[in-house]
Amino acid sequence: MSNWQDDAASDLVLNAGPRLALLTRGEGSYLWDADGRRHLDFLAGIAVTSLGHAHPVFVEAISKQAATLAHVSNYFATPPQLALAARLKRLAGAGIDGRVFFSNSGAEANEAAFKLARLHGGTERPRILALENGFHGRTMGSLALTAKATMRAPFEPMPGGVEHIPATVEALEAAIDDRVAAVIVEPIQGEAGVVELPAGYLAAARSLTLKHGALLIVDEIQTGAGRTGAWFGFSHDGITPDAITLAKGIGGGFPIGALVTFGAASSLFTPGSHGSTFGGNPLATAVADAVLAEIEHSGLVDNAARRGEELRAVIDGIGSPLVDGIRGRGLLIGVGLTAPVAGDVVAAAQERGLIINAANPETVRIAPALNIGDAEIAEFAELFAAALADVQASAASAPETGKVHA
Numbered sequence: 037m038s039n040w041q042d043d044a045a046s047d048l049v050l051n052a053g054p055r056l057a058l059l060t061r062g063e064g065s066y067l068w069d070a071d072g073r074r075h076l077d078f079l080a081g082i083a084v085t086s087l088g089h090a091h092p093v094f095v096e097a098i099s100k101q102a103a104t105l106a107h108v109s110n111y112f113a114t115p116p117q118l119a120l121a122a123r124l125k126r127l128a129g130a131g132i133d134g135r136v137f138f139s140n141s142g143a144e145a146n147e148a149a150f151k152l153a154r155l156h157g158g159t160e161r162p163r164i165l166a167l168e169n170g171f172h173g174r175t176m177g178s179l180a181l182t183a184k185a186t187m188r189a190p191f192e193p194m195p196g197g198v199e200h201i202p203a204t205v206e207a208l209e210a211a212i213d214d215r216v217a218a219v220i221v222e223p224i225q226g227e228a229g230v231v232e233l234p235a236g237y238l239a240a241a242r243s244l245t246l247k248h249g250a251l252l253i254v255d256e257i258q259t260g261a262g263r264t265g266a267w268f269g270f271s272h273d274g275i276t277p278d279a280i281t282l283a284k285g286i287g288g289g290f291p292i293g294a295l296v297t298f299g300a301a302s303s304l305f306t307p308g309s310h311g312s313t314f315g316g317n318p319l320a321t322a323v324a325d326a327v328l329a330e331i332e333h334s335g336l337v338d339n340a341a342r343r344g345e346e347l348r349a350v351i352d353g354i355g356s357p358l359v360d361g362i363r364g365r366g367l368l369i370g371v372g373l374t375a376p377v378a379g380d381v382v383a384a385a386q387e388r389g390l391i392i393n394a395a396n397p398e399t400v401r402i403a404p405a406l407n408i409g410d411a412e413i414a415e416f417a418e419l420f421a422a423a424l425a426d427v428q429a430s431a432a433s434a435p436e437t438g439k440v441h442a
Contacts, residue, residue, distance in 0.1 A: 040070060056386060062089025065405050065412045067391065076415055077391045078404040083226070083258050083368060086285040087330055088405035094288050097326035098319070107317040116322035123328055127267050128280060128296050135302040137295040138316025142257035142283030143173030145293035148310055149220065149253050149281050150177040150195075152295065155304040156251050157217025162196075165211055165219045165250075167203045171227035172220065172255055181220055184227075203233055205240040212244050218251035218278075219244075223269025226258040229399035230363045230370025238273040251278040251301055257293070258368065261285035262331050262406055265341025265366030272365070285406075288327035292320040336406040340366040343408055350417045356424040360398075369402040370395060377427055385423035390416065 040058040048055075058070040065088050067075045080086070087094055101116065108114060121136040128134070139145045153164050164181070166172070172181040179187060180194040188194060197217075201207045203225070212219070219241055225231045238254070245252040254277045259269035263285055266272050270280065278301040283293035293315075297304070314320070331337060344366040351362055351371060358381070361372040373381070376397035385392050395401040404412065 064088040064090075065408055073389065075386070075389050075391050076412065076419060078402050078412075078416055079391050079393050080285075080403050080405050081289065082284070082393065082401075083263055083403040084284045084287070085289045086261055086263075086327060086336070086406045087288050088407060089289075091288070091330070093326050093330045094290075094323065097323045098290070101319050101322035104318075106319040107314070109313070110311065110316065114318040114321070116318045116325055117316045120316075120321040120325040120328070123325055124282070124286075124294060124296050127328070127332075128298075129276065130296055130298045130302075133299050133302050135297045135305075137297075137305065137310065137312075138321065139283075139293035139295070139312050140291050140314050140320070141173075141293045142255075142281065143175045143178045143293075144312065144315070145257065145281035145283055145295050146172045146178040146181060146220075146255060147175055148295040149218075149255075149279055150181065151310055152279055152297070152301060152304055153218035153220070153251055153253065155309065156301065161215050161217035161250070163213075163216045164198045165208070165216055166198055166200050167221055167225070168200050169203065169225050169228035169231065170200070170220075170222055170255075171225065172222075172257075203231075203237065205234065205237055208237075208241060208244055212248050212250065214248050216245075216248060216250040218253050220253040220255060222255045222257075223259045223272070224264065224364055224368060226368065226401065227395060229372070229395045230368060230401055232363060232365070236273075238270055238275050242275040242277070245278075253277065253279045253281070256280045257283045258403075259365075261328065262337035262340050263366055263368050263403070264364075265337065265344055267337060269365075286328060287320065287324045290320055290323040290327075292316075292324050331406060334407065339408075340406045343367060343413065344369065346413055347402065347416070350413060351420070354417070354421045354424060356421070356428065358424050358428055363399075367402075367404055367406060367408075371400040371402065373398050373400065375431070377431070380427045380430070381423055384426040385419060387426075388419045388422050390419035390423065392420070 044055050067077050125134040166181045168183045170183050172178045180198045183200040201211045254270045256268050260282045279297045348362050360374040363370040378394035382394045393401040
Protein backbone atom coordinates (compact mmCIF):
# COMPACT_ATOMS: atom_id res chain seq x y z
CA MET A 37 0.00 0.00 0.00
CA SER A 38 1.07 3.58 -0.54
CA ASN A 39 1.61 5.85 2.44
CA TRP A 40 -1.84 7.44 2.27
CA GLN A 41 -3.47 4.02 2.30
CA ASP A 42 -1.41 3.07 5.37
CA ASP A 43 -2.48 6.30 7.06
CA ALA A 44 -6.13 5.77 6.22
CA ALA A 45 -6.04 2.20 7.50
CA SER A 46 -4.32 3.14 10.76
CA ASP A 47 -5.94 6.50 11.51
CA LEU A 48 -9.52 6.40 10.22
CA VAL A 49 -12.40 4.43 11.70
CA LEU A 50 -13.04 1.43 9.47
CA ASN A 51 -16.74 2.11 8.93
CA ALA A 52 -16.25 2.93 5.23
CA GLY A 53 -13.72 0.23 4.36
CA PRO A 54 -10.61 0.92 2.27
CA ARG A 55 -10.72 4.30 0.56
CA LEU A 56 -10.70 4.12 -3.22
CA ALA A 57 -8.32 6.98 -3.97
CA LEU A 58 -6.68 10.02 -2.43
CA LEU A 59 -8.46 12.97 -4.03
CA THR A 60 -6.67 16.29 -3.82
CA ARG A 61 -8.63 18.85 -5.82
CA GLY A 62 -11.71 19.37 -7.95
CA GLU A 63 -13.06 21.71 -10.58
CA GLY A 64 -16.50 21.52 -12.13
CA SER A 65 -17.42 17.88 -12.68
CA TYR A 66 -13.82 16.69 -12.41
CA LEU A 67 -11.64 15.45 -9.57
CA TRP A 68 -7.90 14.83 -9.47
CA ASP A 69 -6.16 12.27 -7.29
CA ALA A 70 -2.73 12.40 -5.68
CA ASP A 71 -1.17 10.87 -8.79
CA GLY A 72 -2.54 13.67 -10.95
CA ARG A 73 -5.14 11.48 -12.63
CA ARG A 74 -8.41 13.16 -13.64
CA HIS A 75 -11.78 11.58 -12.84
CA LEU A 76 -15.20 12.52 -14.21
CA ASP A 77 -17.40 12.84 -11.12
CA PHE A 78 -20.89 11.52 -11.83
CA LEU A 79 -21.69 10.86 -8.18
CA ALA A 80 -21.26 14.40 -6.78
CA GLY A 81 -20.43 13.13 -3.32
CA ILE A 82 -23.70 11.14 -3.40
CA ALA A 83 -25.92 13.94 -4.73
CA VAL A 84 -24.20 16.68 -2.71
CA THR A 85 -22.03 18.91 -4.91
CA SER A 86 -24.92 20.44 -6.83
CA LEU A 87 -22.74 23.00 -8.58
CA GLY A 88 -19.74 20.73 -9.03
CA HIS A 89 -16.39 21.40 -7.37
CA ALA A 90 -14.86 24.81 -6.60
CA HIS A 91 -17.73 26.68 -8.24
CA PRO A 92 -17.04 30.44 -8.02
CA VAL A 93 -20.35 31.09 -6.25
CA PHE A 94 -19.54 28.48 -3.60
CA VAL A 95 -15.98 29.73 -3.12
CA GLU A 96 -17.03 33.38 -2.89
CA ALA A 97 -19.80 32.66 -0.39
CA ILE A 98 -17.44 30.79 1.93
CA SER A 99 -14.68 33.38 1.65
CA LYS A 100 -16.94 36.38 2.14
CA GLN A 101 -18.86 34.96 5.07
CA ALA A 102 -15.81 33.47 6.79
CA ALA A 103 -14.28 36.94 6.73
CA THR A 104 -17.46 38.43 8.20
CA LEU A 105 -19.02 36.09 10.76
CA ALA A 106 -18.67 32.31 10.92
CA HIS A 107 -20.55 31.28 14.02
CA VAL A 108 -22.72 32.54 16.83
CA SER A 109 -25.04 30.60 19.09
CA ASN A 110 -28.71 30.19 18.30
CA TYR A 111 -29.53 32.65 21.04
CA PHE A 112 -29.06 35.09 18.15
CA ALA A 113 -30.24 35.37 14.56
CA THR A 114 -28.01 36.29 11.61
CA PRO A 115 -28.83 37.67 8.16
CA PRO A 116 -27.73 34.53 6.24
CA GLN A 117 -29.84 32.31 8.49
CA LEU A 118 -32.94 34.41 7.93
CA ALA A 119 -32.31 34.68 4.18
CA LEU A 120 -31.93 30.92 3.75
CA ALA A 121 -35.00 30.16 5.88
CA ALA A 122 -37.08 32.53 3.77
CA ARG A 123 -35.77 31.02 0.53
CA LEU A 124 -36.48 27.45 1.65
CA LYS A 125 -40.01 28.37 2.71
CA ARG A 126 -40.64 30.05 -0.64
CA LEU A 127 -39.21 27.23 -2.73
CA ALA A 128 -41.08 24.57 -0.75
CA GLY A 129 -44.35 26.51 -0.73
CA ALA A 130 -44.49 26.44 3.06
CA GLY A 131 -46.22 29.81 3.20
CA ILE A 132 -46.33 32.35 5.98
CA ASP A 133 -46.92 29.65 8.61
CA GLY A 134 -43.88 27.62 7.57
CA ARG A 135 -40.85 27.32 9.82
CA VAL A 136 -37.29 26.05 9.38
CA PHE A 137 -35.04 24.19 11.82
CA PHE A 138 -31.40 23.99 10.73
CA SER A 139 -29.12 21.06 11.46
CA ASN A 140 -25.74 19.86 10.21
CA SER A 141 -26.73 16.74 8.26
CA GLY A 142 -29.61 14.75 6.84
CA ALA A 143 -29.60 12.29 9.72
CA GLU A 144 -29.99 15.19 12.16
CA ALA A 145 -32.82 16.62 10.08
CA ASN A 146 -34.58 13.27 10.33
CA GLU A 147 -33.93 13.14 14.07
CA ALA A 148 -35.76 16.46 14.28
CA ALA A 149 -38.57 15.02 12.15
CA PHE A 150 -38.80 12.03 14.50
CA LYS A 151 -39.19 14.38 17.46
CA LEU A 152 -41.74 16.43 15.52
CA ALA A 153 -43.78 13.26 15.05
CA ARG A 154 -43.54 12.46 18.76
CA LEU A 155 -44.67 15.97 19.69
CA HIS A 156 -47.63 15.64 17.35
CA GLY A 157 -48.55 12.16 18.54
CA GLY A 158 -48.14 12.47 22.27
CA THR A 159 -49.38 9.44 24.20
CA GLU A 160 -52.47 9.07 22.03
CA ARG A 161 -50.56 8.41 18.81
CA PRO A 162 -47.55 6.19 19.54
CA ARG A 163 -47.18 4.76 16.01
CA ILE A 164 -44.92 6.02 13.21
CA LEU A 165 -45.07 4.40 9.79
CA ALA A 166 -42.03 4.18 7.51
CA LEU A 167 -41.44 2.17 4.35
CA GLU A 168 -39.64 -1.07 3.74
CA ASN A 169 -36.35 -0.51 1.89
CA GLY A 170 -36.28 3.08 3.13
CA PHE A 171 -33.15 4.83 4.35
CA HIS A 172 -33.23 7.86 6.65
CA GLY A 173 -29.82 7.88 8.34
CA ARG A 174 -27.57 6.11 10.80
CA THR A 175 -28.11 7.94 14.10
CA MET A 176 -30.37 6.06 16.49
CA GLY A 177 -33.61 7.86 15.69
CA SER A 178 -33.03 8.01 11.94
CA LEU A 179 -31.90 4.38 12.03
CA ALA A 180 -35.15 3.42 13.72
CA LEU A 181 -36.93 4.93 10.71
CA THR A 182 -34.61 3.03 8.35
CA ALA A 183 -35.83 -0.42 7.35
CA LYS A 184 -32.52 -2.11 6.55
CA ALA A 185 -32.12 -4.95 9.04
CA THR A 186 -28.38 -5.30 8.42
CA MET A 187 -27.82 -1.69 9.47
CA ARG A 188 -30.08 -1.92 12.50
CA ALA A 189 -29.18 -5.31 13.96
CA PRO A 190 -25.88 -4.40 15.68
CA PHE A 191 -27.56 -1.49 17.47
CA GLU A 192 -30.83 -3.00 18.66
CA PRO A 193 -32.97 -2.16 20.49
CA MET A 194 -34.08 0.80 18.40
CA PRO A 195 -36.28 3.62 19.69
CA GLY A 196 -39.76 2.16 19.69
CA GLY A 197 -42.97 2.86 17.87
CA VAL A 198 -41.75 2.68 14.28
CA GLU A 199 -43.37 0.15 11.93
CA HIS A 200 -42.11 -0.60 8.44
CA ILE A 201 -44.68 -1.36 5.77
CA PRO A 202 -44.48 -2.17 2.04
CA ALA A 203 -44.42 0.83 -0.29
CA THR A 204 -47.93 0.28 -1.62
CA VAL A 205 -51.11 2.27 -1.18
CA GLU A 206 -52.88 -0.91 -0.07
CA ALA A 207 -50.35 -1.50 2.72
CA LEU A 208 -50.69 2.08 3.92
CA GLU A 209 -54.48 1.88 3.88
CA ALA A 210 -54.31 -1.29 5.96
CA ALA A 211 -51.79 0.05 8.48
CA ILE A 212 -52.90 3.62 9.15
CA ASP A 213 -55.35 4.50 11.89
CA ASP A 214 -55.98 7.30 14.38
CA ARG A 215 -53.07 6.12 16.55
CA VAL A 216 -50.50 6.97 13.86
CA ALA A 217 -48.52 10.12 14.56
CA ALA A 218 -46.73 10.33 11.23
CA VAL A 219 -45.90 8.66 7.96
CA ILE A 220 -42.38 9.28 6.64
CA VAL A 221 -41.40 8.48 3.06
CA GLU A 222 -38.73 9.17 0.45
CA PRO A 223 -40.12 10.14 -2.99
CA ILE A 224 -37.35 8.00 -4.48
CA GLN A 225 -35.63 5.38 -2.35
CA GLY A 226 -32.02 6.10 -3.24
CA GLU A 227 -30.25 3.51 -1.11
CA ALA A 228 -32.70 0.84 -2.24
CA GLY A 229 -31.51 1.29 -5.81
CA VAL A 230 -33.16 4.56 -6.89
CA VAL A 231 -36.66 3.12 -6.67
CA GLU A 232 -39.60 5.49 -7.18
CA LEU A 233 -42.76 5.22 -5.15
CA PRO A 234 -45.73 3.78 -7.06
CA ALA A 235 -47.64 6.29 -9.17
CA GLY A 236 -50.13 8.16 -7.01
CA TYR A 237 -48.59 7.03 -3.74
CA LEU A 238 -47.81 10.47 -2.34
CA ALA A 239 -51.27 11.78 -3.19
CA ALA A 240 -52.84 8.77 -1.48
CA ALA A 241 -50.55 9.18 1.53
CA ARG A 242 -51.54 12.83 1.80
CA SER A 243 -55.22 11.95 1.68
CA LEU A 244 -54.92 9.15 4.24
CA THR A 245 -52.79 11.14 6.69
CA LEU A 246 -55.25 14.04 6.56
CA LYS A 247 -58.14 11.65 7.14
CA HIS A 248 -56.48 10.13 10.21
CA GLY A 249 -54.84 13.27 11.60
CA ALA A 250 -51.27 12.06 11.04
CA LEU A 251 -48.33 14.06 9.75
CA LEU A 252 -46.93 13.36 6.29
CA ILE A 253 -43.16 13.86 6.44
CA VAL A 254 -41.23 13.65 3.16
CA ASP A 255 -37.52 12.88 3.31
CA GLU A 256 -36.05 15.05 0.54
CA ILE A 257 -32.43 14.68 1.61
CA GLN A 258 -31.38 13.06 -1.67
CA THR A 259 -34.23 14.27 -3.89
CA GLY A 260 -34.34 17.94 -2.87
CA ALA A 261 -32.63 21.04 -4.28
CA GLY A 262 -33.59 20.33 -7.90
CA ARG A 263 -32.07 16.88 -8.12
CA THR A 264 -35.14 15.24 -9.70
CA GLY A 265 -35.94 18.03 -12.18
CA ALA A 266 -38.26 19.76 -9.70
CA TRP A 267 -37.27 21.65 -6.58
CA PHE A 268 -38.42 18.75 -4.43
CA GLY A 269 -39.55 15.21 -5.08
CA PHE A 270 -43.01 15.90 -3.68
CA SER A 271 -43.39 18.75 -6.19
CA HIS A 272 -44.02 16.24 -8.97
CA ASP A 273 -47.19 15.10 -7.22
CA GLY A 274 -48.72 18.49 -6.42
CA ILE A 275 -49.19 17.80 -2.71
CA THR A 276 -48.42 19.81 0.41
CA PRO A 277 -46.76 17.76 3.14
CA ASP A 278 -46.57 18.65 6.84
CA ALA A 279 -42.78 18.61 6.88
CA ILE A 280 -39.79 17.88 4.67
CA THR A 281 -36.20 17.09 5.58
CA LEU A 282 -33.29 18.43 3.54
CA ALA A 283 -29.50 18.18 3.39
CA LYS A 284 -26.97 17.02 0.77
CA GLY A 285 -27.49 19.24 -2.30
CA ILE A 286 -28.73 22.34 -0.51
CA GLY A 287 -25.20 23.06 0.75
CA GLY A 288 -23.35 22.15 -2.42
CA GLY A 289 -20.66 20.44 -0.35
CA PHE A 290 -20.92 22.41 2.88
CA PRO A 291 -22.49 20.38 5.73
CA ILE A 292 -26.02 21.56 6.45
CA GLY A 293 -29.46 20.04 6.94
CA ALA A 294 -32.93 21.41 7.54
CA LEU A 295 -36.43 20.50 8.62
CA VAL A 296 -39.09 22.64 6.95
CA THR A 297 -42.54 22.52 8.51
CA PHE A 298 -45.89 23.51 7.03
CA GLY A 299 -49.08 24.75 8.67
CA ALA A 300 -49.98 23.51 12.14
CA ALA A 301 -46.83 21.35 12.35
CA SER A 302 -44.84 24.58 12.62
CA SER A 303 -46.12 25.21 16.15
CA LEU A 304 -45.03 21.86 17.61
CA PHE A 305 -41.50 22.81 18.59
CA THR A 306 -41.35 25.20 21.52
CA PRO A 307 -38.38 26.83 23.31
CA GLY A 308 -36.11 24.14 24.73
CA SER A 309 -37.74 21.23 22.88
CA HIS A 310 -34.91 20.82 20.37
CA GLY A 311 -31.64 22.48 19.44
CA SER A 312 -28.27 22.34 17.70
CA THR A 313 -25.09 24.23 18.54
CA PHE A 314 -23.85 24.52 14.97
CA GLY A 315 -27.17 24.20 13.14
CA GLY A 316 -27.91 27.24 10.99
CA ASN A 317 -24.73 29.12 11.75
CA PRO A 318 -23.98 32.07 9.44
CA LEU A 319 -21.23 30.31 7.48
CA ALA A 320 -23.32 27.25 6.61
CA THR A 321 -26.46 29.21 5.81
CA ALA A 322 -24.64 31.80 3.69
CA VAL A 323 -23.15 29.06 1.55
CA ALA A 324 -26.44 27.16 1.20
CA ASP A 325 -28.33 30.32 0.30
CA ALA A 326 -25.76 31.13 -2.38
CA VAL A 327 -25.91 27.58 -3.77
CA LEU A 328 -29.71 27.60 -3.96
CA ALA A 329 -29.68 31.07 -5.51
CA GLU A 330 -27.32 29.83 -8.23
CA ILE A 331 -29.49 26.77 -8.88
CA GLU A 332 -32.50 29.07 -9.16
CA HIS A 333 -31.01 31.86 -11.22
CA SER A 334 -29.13 29.58 -13.65
CA GLY A 335 -32.11 27.35 -14.38
CA LEU A 336 -30.43 24.24 -13.04
CA VAL A 337 -33.68 22.57 -11.99
CA ASP A 338 -34.76 22.56 -15.63
CA ASN A 339 -31.24 21.50 -16.62
CA ALA A 340 -31.51 18.51 -14.29
CA ALA A 341 -34.74 17.45 -15.96
CA ARG A 342 -33.38 17.87 -19.49
CA ARG A 343 -29.95 16.37 -18.89
CA GLY A 344 -31.54 13.48 -17.02
CA GLU A 345 -33.56 12.58 -20.09
CA GLU A 346 -30.43 12.83 -22.22
CA LEU A 347 -28.51 10.54 -19.88
CA ARG A 348 -31.29 7.96 -19.95
CA ALA A 349 -31.19 8.00 -23.75
CA VAL A 350 -27.40 7.69 -23.72
CA ILE A 351 -27.45 4.72 -21.34
CA ASP A 352 -30.19 3.02 -23.30
CA GLY A 353 -28.32 3.68 -26.52
CA ILE A 354 -25.22 1.86 -25.30
CA GLY A 355 -27.16 -1.34 -25.82
CA SER A 356 -25.28 -3.28 -23.18
CA PRO A 357 -26.73 -6.69 -22.27
CA LEU A 358 -25.87 -5.83 -18.68
CA VAL A 359 -28.43 -3.02 -18.51
CA ASP A 360 -31.88 -4.05 -17.33
CA GLY A 361 -33.83 -0.80 -17.03
CA ILE A 362 -33.23 2.78 -15.93
CA ARG A 363 -34.99 4.24 -12.90
CA GLY A 364 -35.27 7.58 -11.14
CA ARG A 365 -35.95 11.16 -12.16
CA GLY A 366 -33.85 14.06 -13.31
CA LEU A 367 -30.22 13.58 -12.32
CA LEU A 368 -30.89 10.86 -9.77
CA ILE A 369 -30.59 7.75 -11.91
CA GLY A 370 -30.45 4.07 -11.08
CA VAL A 371 -29.22 1.70 -13.77
CA GLY A 372 -30.61 -1.76 -13.13
CA LEU A 373 -28.32 -4.64 -14.06
CA THR A 374 -29.04 -8.18 -15.22
CA ALA A 375 -26.61 -9.62 -12.67
CA PRO A 376 -25.24 -8.59 -9.24
CA VAL A 377 -22.14 -6.95 -10.71
CA ALA A 378 -22.67 -3.29 -9.80
CA GLY A 379 -19.48 -3.31 -7.75
CA ASP A 380 -17.55 -4.62 -10.73
CA VAL A 381 -19.03 -1.95 -12.99
CA VAL A 382 -18.14 0.79 -10.52
CA ALA A 383 -14.57 -0.54 -10.21
CA ALA A 384 -14.19 -0.77 -14.00
CA ALA A 385 -15.54 2.76 -14.35
CA GLN A 386 -13.07 4.10 -11.81
CA GLU A 387 -10.21 2.38 -13.63
CA ARG A 388 -11.23 4.39 -16.68
CA GLY A 389 -11.65 7.64 -14.75
CA LEU A 390 -15.39 7.71 -14.02
CA ILE A 391 -16.82 7.98 -10.51
CA ILE A 392 -20.21 6.34 -10.00
CA ASN A 393 -21.68 4.24 -7.18
CA ALA A 394 -23.20 0.83 -6.49
CA ALA A 395 -26.43 1.50 -4.60
CA ASN A 396 -26.81 -2.28 -4.28
CA PRO A 397 -25.38 -5.30 -6.13
CA GLU A 398 -27.86 -4.92 -9.00
CA THR A 399 -27.94 -1.13 -9.33
CA VAL A 400 -25.47 1.55 -10.39
CA ARG A 401 -26.36 5.01 -9.07
CA ILE A 402 -25.60 8.11 -11.12
CA ALA A 403 -26.02 11.58 -9.59
CA PRO A 404 -23.82 14.22 -11.24
CA ALA A 405 -23.74 17.96 -10.62
CA LEU A 406 -26.87 19.79 -11.75
CA ASN A 407 -24.93 21.96 -14.19
CA ILE A 408 -23.50 19.23 -16.43
CA GLY A 409 -23.58 19.87 -20.16
CA ASP A 410 -22.89 18.25 -23.51
CA ALA A 411 -19.17 17.64 -22.90
CA GLU A 412 -19.68 15.85 -19.60
CA ILE A 413 -22.48 13.68 -20.98
CA ALA A 414 -20.40 12.72 -24.04
CA GLU A 415 -17.45 11.73 -21.88
CA PHE A 416 -19.71 9.81 -19.51
CA ALA A 417 -21.20 7.88 -22.43
CA GLU A 418 -17.76 6.78 -23.61
CA LEU A 419 -16.48 5.80 -20.15
CA PHE A 420 -19.63 4.07 -18.96
CA ALA A 421 -19.96 2.06 -22.17
CA ALA A 422 -16.35 0.96 -21.81
CA ALA A 423 -16.84 -0.03 -18.17
CA LEU A 424 -19.90 -2.12 -19.02
CA ALA A 425 -17.96 -3.78 -21.85
CA ASP A 426 -15.06 -4.52 -19.50
CA VAL A 427 -17.35 -6.31 -17.05
CA GLN A 428 -19.17 -8.16 -19.82
CA ALA A 429 -15.87 -9.35 -21.28
CA SER A 430 -14.59 -10.43 -17.87
CA ALA A 431 -17.73 -12.46 -17.23
CA ALA A 432 -17.53 -14.09 -20.64
CA SER A 433 -13.92 -15.14 -20.07
CA ALA A 434 -14.65 -16.65 -16.65
CA PRO A 435 -18.09 -18.29 -16.89
CA GLU A 436 -17.46 -20.53 -13.93
CA THR A 437 -17.63 -17.51 -11.59
CA GLY A 438 -21.18 -16.67 -12.57
CA LYS A 439 -23.12 -15.88 -15.69
CA VAL A 440 -24.20 -12.47 -16.89
CA HIS A 441 -27.50 -12.82 -18.73
CA ALA A 442 -28.07 -10.86 -21.90
